[in-house]
Amino acid sequence: MRRVAVIGVGCSKFGELWDMSFRDIVLSAGIEALEDANLEGREIDAIYVGNMSGGRYLAQEHISALIADYAGLAELHIPSTRVEAGDASGGLALRQAYMAVASGMHDIVIAAGAEKVTDVGAEMAMDILSSSADREWEVFCGANLPALFAMIARLHMEKFGTKPEDLAKVSVKNHRNATLNPKAQFRREISLEVALNSPYVAEPLRLFDCAPISDGASVVILASEEVARKYTDTPVYISACCQASDYIALHSRRDITTMDAVVYASKQAYKQAGIEPKDIDVAEVHDSFTIAEIIAYEDLGFVEKGRGAELIREGVTELDGEIPVNPSGGLKACGHAIGATGIRQAVEIVLHLRGDAGKRQVDAERGLALNIGGTGATAVVTIFER
Amino acid sequence: MLPRFWRKIKYRYNLVGTYCENCGTYYYPPRNLCPKCRRKSRIKEVQLSGKGKVISYSIVHDAPENFKMMKPYVVALIQLDEGPVITSQLVCKPEEVKIGMRVKAIFRKYGEEGESGIIYYGTKFVPDEKIS
Ligand SMILES: [Zn+2]
Numbered sequence: 298m299r300r301v302a303v304i305g306v307g308c309s310k311f312g313e314l315w316d317m318s319f320r321d322i323v324l325s326a327g328i329e330a331l332e333d334a335n336l337e338g339r340e341i342d343a344i345y346v347g348n349m350s351g352g353r354y355l356a357q358e359h360i361s362a363l364i365a366d367y368a369g370l371a372e373l374h375i376p377s378t379r380v381e382a383g384d385a386s387g388g389l390a391l392r393q394a395y396m397a398v399a400s401g402m403h404d405i406v407i408a409a410g411a412e413k414v415t416d417v418g419a420e421m422a423m424d425i426l427s428s429s430a431d432r433e434w435e436v437f438c439g440a441n442l443p444a445l446f447a448m449i450a451r452l453h454m455e456k457f458g459t460k461p462e463d464l465a466k467v468s469v470k471n472h473r474n475a476t477l478n479p480k481a482q483f484r485r486e487i488s489l490e491v492a493l494n495s496p497y498v499a500e501p502l503r504l505f506d507c508a509p510i511s512d513g514a515s516v517v518i519l520a521s522e523e524v525a526r527k528y529t530d531t532p533v534y535i536s537a538c539c540q541a542s543d544y545i546a547l548h549s550r551r552d553i554t555t556m557d558a559v560v561y562a563s564k565q566a567y568k569q570a571g572i573e574p575k576d577i578d579v580a581e582v583h584d585s586f587t588i589a590e591i592i593a594y595e596d597l598g599f600v601e602k603g604r605g606a607e608l609i610r611e612g613v614t615e616l617d618g619e620i621p622v623n624p625s626g627g628l629k630a631c632g633h634a635i636g637a638t639g640i641r642q643a644v645e646i647v648l649h650l651r652g653d654a655g656k657r658q659v660d661a662e663r664g665l666a667l668n669i670g671g672t673g674a675t676a677v678v679t680i681f682e683r
Numbered sequence: 684m685l686p687r688f689w690r691k692i693k694y695r696y697n698l699v700g701t702y703c704e705n706c707g708t709y710y711y712p713p714r715n716l717c718p719k720c721r722r723k724s725r726i727k728e729v730q731l732s733g734k735g736k737v738i739s740y741s742i743v744h745d746a747p748e749n750f751k752m753m754k755p756y757v758v759a760l761i762q763l764d765e766g767p768v769i770t771s772q773l774v775c776k777p778e779e780v781k782i783g784m785r786v787k788a789i790f791r792k793y794g795e796e797g798e799s800g801i802i803y804y805g806t807k808f809v810p811d812e813k814i815s
Pocket residue numbers: 703704705706707708717718719720721724725
């Protein structure tokens with residue numbers, strides 16, 4: 298296996314991008330990444346794109362060819378492939394691109410993620426996202442994604458004493474971080490009181506415990522170590538990119554307060570990178586709901602099972618803490634553009650490792666990104682180092 | 684009615700699950716392959732008792748379209764006495780529900796599909812007062 302480097306990153310604005318089409322959004326991220334890598338376009342060998350549901354959000358399938366086309370690459374006839382794993386689709390695209398370069402099959406590969414959700418109403422948008430859970434045996438009963446994460450939160454509270462205030466603190470932190478991120482959807486601070494008094498969506502989760510569903514696109518460009526040297530003096534290397542799956546429905550899992558797919562993928566990733574959880578300096582994790590960030594602290598091994606809330610109480614994961622988590626603002630405040638999220642997380646970690654993260658810059662040599670599909674039936678853990 | 688729905692009617696209405704005779708595990712929703720035994724699976728259909736306890740729950744306020752009429756409603760993970768955990772609705776006052784409470788299955792209406800007006804039925808649960 299060859300060593301793989303990131304030579305360019307790009308990200309569109311995240312949010313309700315009413316005046317931009319799917320194609321416009323993808324292009325804005327793509328152009329930024331090509332400029333960042335100083336690529337002309339002809340050098341690209343392949344594209345992998347994560348997109349959860351072009352079919353239901355846009356009534357458009359065949360997203361792979363569409364993206365290659367509107368990126369101006371149609372006449373180069375390079376292979377373009379769409380991958381899907383609910384809101385872990387971006388993570389999958391990154392892993393496919395990583396494998397294509399690591400294996401020696403290709404030298405320069407684009408990993409993209411994109412979703413345009415606001416062409417359908419908010420209720421339909423949530424119904425589509427909820428199809429990342431089990432449509433027939435969960436969603437049928439009225440257990441949509443917020444209700445399923447609410448049941449995870451309820452049991453975590455019962456078993457480990459996690460409090461509504463702990464969940465709210467995750468939201469407050471991520472909103473504060475997003476004020477420093479020009480691409481973020483929500484760039485204003487919120488108080489603990491506002492979060493704790495927002496209306497219930499699915500008890501115990503309130504409005505400020507739930508990430509929005511957003512429009513957005515992100516792109517990273519990968520190259521072999523040797524090729525990367527020609528394009529950049531500040532390559533960031535991917536030292537592991539591991540994926541795991543689990544039962545699709547929460548009710549079939551061993552324990553709903555642990556995401557076994559995250560445990561499995563992260564253990565593999567640490568082993569492959571030859572490091573331990575304590576060696577991670579910064580992380581982007583999948584806070585589709587605030588409880589998911591607290592569980593991620595535990596399942597990634599930052600703290601033992603049941604003690605995740607302590608990290609947020611003690612400020613360990615704040616921007617100036619020991620392990621800053623979601624410096625971008627996370628899914629909660631940067632926005633959750635479903636298929637784009639896994640790539641956006643990678644972009645964020647790369648910016649920090651290069652020292653290009655602007656006002657939210659943290660001091661880091663190694664970073665981790667965790668992308669989850671649905672309630673945790675897919676997990677992708679990627680470790681980056683400079 | 685969508686074929687993907689009526690294909691499952693027997694299992695939804697009557698709480699029919701499956702049992703693996705090789706390892707002695709019950710499954711609901713039914714599975715044709717036991718994830719513990721895979722090729723050695725020996726699966727047969729079984730009627731489940733419909734008795735169990737609440738593992739976790741949520742009171743849903745921001746309800747999906749088909750469930751607006753019912754909100755707020757209670758969804759729960761219920762562990763049946765035979766072992767499998769099932770996602771279902773609980774018919775009770777939101778303030779009644781507690782983790783660990785005993786419940787039993789009943790047959791109820793689930794929802795209506797907007798324009799077509801098709802009514803879906805299935806299994807829900809109610810507090811099992813005899814025991815708790
Ligand atoms: Zn078996």
